[in-house]
Amino acid sequence: MNTTNQSTIKSIVIGSGFAGISSALRMRALGHDVILLERLDQLGGRARTFKKGKYTHDAGPTVITAPFLFNELFELFNEKLEDHLDFIHLDPYYRFYFSEEDEIFDYRSSIEDTQKEIKRFNEDDAEGYKNLLNESREIYDVGFKKLVHRPFNTIFSMISQIPALLRLKCYRTVWQMVCSHITNPVVRKAFSIHPLLIGGNPFTTTSIYALIHYLERKWGVFFCMGGTGKLVKELEKLMLRNKIVIKKKCDVKKINTQNNKVISIELDSGEIIEGDNCIFAGDPETCYRELLDQRSFFKSLLPEKKYSMGLYVLYFGTKKTYKDIAHHTIWMGGKYKSLLNDIFEKKVLGDDFSLYLHRPTATDKSFAPLGCDSFYVLCPVPNLKGNIDWNISGKELGDKIINALDSTILPNLKSNIEDVFWMTPEDFSSDYRSTYGAGFSIEPKLTQSAWFRHHNRHKNIENLYFAGAGTHPGAGLPGVISSAKVVQELITGKEVGSGE
Ligand SMILES: Cc1cc2nc3c(=O)[nH]c(=O)nc-3n(C[C@H](O)[C@H](O)[C@H](O)COP(=O)(O)OP(=O)(O)OC[C@H]3O[C@@H](n4cnc5c(N)ncnc54)[C@H](O)[C@@H]3O)c2cc1C
Numbered sequence: 001m002n003t004t005n006q007s008t009i010k011s012i013v014i015g016s017g018f019a020g021i022s023s024a025l026r027m028r029a030l031g032h033d034v035i036l037l038e039r040l041d042q043l044g045g046r047a048r049t050f051k052k053g054k055y056t057h058d059a060g061p062t063v064i065t066a067p068f069l070f071n072e073l074f075e076l077f078n079e080k081l082e083d084h085l086d087f088i089h090l091d092p093y094y095r096f097y098f099s100e101e102d103e104i105f106d107y108r109s110s111i112e113d114t115q116k117e118i119k120r121f122n123e124d125d126a127e128g129y130k131n132l133l134n135e136s137r138e139i140y141d142v143g144f145k146k147l148v149h150r151p152f153n154t155i156f157s158m159i160s161q162i163p164a165l166l167r168l169k170c171y172r173t174v175w176q177m178v179c180s181h182i183t184n185p186v187v188r189k190a191f192s193i194h195p196l197l198i199g200g201n202p203f204t205t206t207s208i209y210a211l212i213h214y215l216e217r218k219w220g221v222f223f224c225m226g227g228t229g230k231l232v233k234e235l236e237k238l239m240l241r242n243k244i245v246i247k248k249k250c251d252v253k254k255i256n257t258q259n260n261k262v263i264s265i266e267l268d269s270g271e272i273i274e275g276d277n278c279i280f281a282g283d284p285e286t287c288y289r290e291l292l293d294q295r296s297f298f299k300s301l302l303p304e305k306k307y308s309m310g311l312y313v314l315y316f317g318t319k320k321t322y323k324d325i326a327h328h329t330i331w332m333g334g335k336y337k338s339l340l341n342d343i344f345e346k347k348v349l350g351d352d353f354s355l356y357l358h359r360p361t362a363t364d365k366s367f368a369p370l371g372c373d374s375f376y377v378l379c380p381v382p383n384l385k386g387n388i389d390w391n392i393s394g395k396e397l398g399d400k401i402i403n404a405l406d407s408t409i410l411p412n413l414k415s416n417i418e419d420v421f422w423m424t425p426e427d428f429s430s431d432y433r434s435t436y437g438a439g440f441s442i443e444p445k446l447t448q449s450a451w452f453r454h455h456n457r458h459k460n461i462e463n464l465y466f467a468g469a470g471t472h473p474g475a476g477l478p479g480v481i482s483s484a485k486v487v488q489e490l491i492t493g494k495e496v497g498s499g500e
Contacts, residue, residue: 017045035247055368116298198308309381
């Protein structure tokens with residue numbers, strides 16, 4: 001093993017979600033020999049692709065924000081993203097459908113159009129929205145520009161940021177921040193859902209994550225033509241062009257250490273791969289518990305981390321097109337706070353739900369045959385800490401969702417739906433090795449953010465790094481891609497820059 005000559009440093013990256021892919025590309029750009037290992041038969045992790053019958057579905061992420069983070073990955077190798085991919089700016093960003101009120105609210109790509117929409121509900125909230133956006137920008141200027149790509153591995157790094165975090169009132173929740181600017185109950189709901197996009201409850205997530213709102217406003221909301229699956233495919237080609245070794249269908253079952261250093265990893269096949277650095281880009285808790293076997297007595301005395309909600313995702317095609325359905329629709333049920341309490345705290349499936357509906361065919365016809373639509377519906381549900389039998393509830397919940405959509409925004413869905421299948425938290429647990437089948441890893445609460453989140457380098461094992469949703473800065477594509485920058489800084493000692 002040689003750690004003196006840069007060109008022969010060997011980096012092993014475990015997990016091929018966007019965190020793993022970004023880490024592999026960054027290590028390769030530093031001149032390392034890189035091997036990327038993935039347990040599934042395709043790359044992308046939560047961003048893999050499904051095909052069923054005539055329909056294609058992106059399994060997970062669909063909303064692309066901060067697109068420059070993807071440009072940067074191509075620029076590492078003097079290439080341009082535009083030569084390979086086409087990002088389309090969407091308008092509206094999302095359409096909200098409030099089922100109780102039978103009201104639509106469009107969150108538009110321009111501030112003025114969004115304010116017009118808000119005024120239909122409450123004249124004064126249009127100004128309040130501007131104030132909310134301003135406050136979100138202030139958080140973004142610190143949270144995104146200065147902190148998102150920097151390590152929080154030492155308590156000192158946390159302490160030095162406390163004055164800034166207090167100035168930004170990080171002790172408030174996203175919901176409290178939204179309510180300080182907006183009065184209408186419907187508009188309040190619309191502008192407080194952002195934590196749910198990264199696995200948090202708006203009623204407990206620190207307002208630091210309200211920076212997502214400004215991030216969307218500043219950079220826009222995009223869809224990648226061909227879907228997120230196409231994005232993963234092009235990144236895979238970029239890796240292959242640059243001689244990154246990719247191995248699929250290999251589960252890393254053990255990380256071997258000696259004198260507080262990783263010396264090798266062991267695959268389920270028994271194969272041993274040696275390396276100088278190891279970047280684990282799956283669920284860190286799984287790594288500590290199952291790959292390192294670090295179940296110490298003292299650790300068991302600490303309060304357990306709180307995991308994000310689970311996700312139930314229903315995929316289907318329709319034999320007709322629903323041309324009035326926007327690309328992204330958020331279908332809100334009647335309950336909000338109590339529904340979130342059922343999901344996050346009580347961990348029970350209630351009789352109500354709220355949904356995110358993805359209709360890629362609104363922008364890209366390649367997802368379904370002519371005259372048809374491809375859809376997925378994401379429904380936040382309790383993670384596996386709840387006592388739900390998904391063998392029974394999976395089908396029942398799917399039927400309820402189809403009924404609700406049929407009687408509201410997708411009339412005659414029941415007679416047009418085909419090629420239905422779904423993922424439950426059980427699948428998140430077995431496929432991605434996600435603790436409690438969490439949809440996003442640990443919750444983005446104040447006490448689980450920055451220094452309190454899983455660190456990007458192991459405390460004692462000096463060449464073991466962590467990237468991905470469970471680490472700083474957190475879930476969502478901008479977060480996990482930025483986590484690879486944090487790892488790069490830890491390895492090289494040089495700040496990478498937020499890219500902003
Ligand atoms: C349904 C859904 C919709 C979403 N929508 C959006 C969105 O629109 N926009 C957005 O920004 N974010 C969205 N997110 C969040 C975003 O998808 C995730 O935060 C992000 O993709 C996580 O990337 P990651 O690399 O950290 O982890 P993952 O994508 O989970 O990748 C981890 C990989 O590691 C592999 N792995 C784990 N353990 C091992 C092992 N021992 N050996 C080998 N391989 C291993 C897993 O198989 C997996 O492929 C969504 C998430 C979901 C689930």
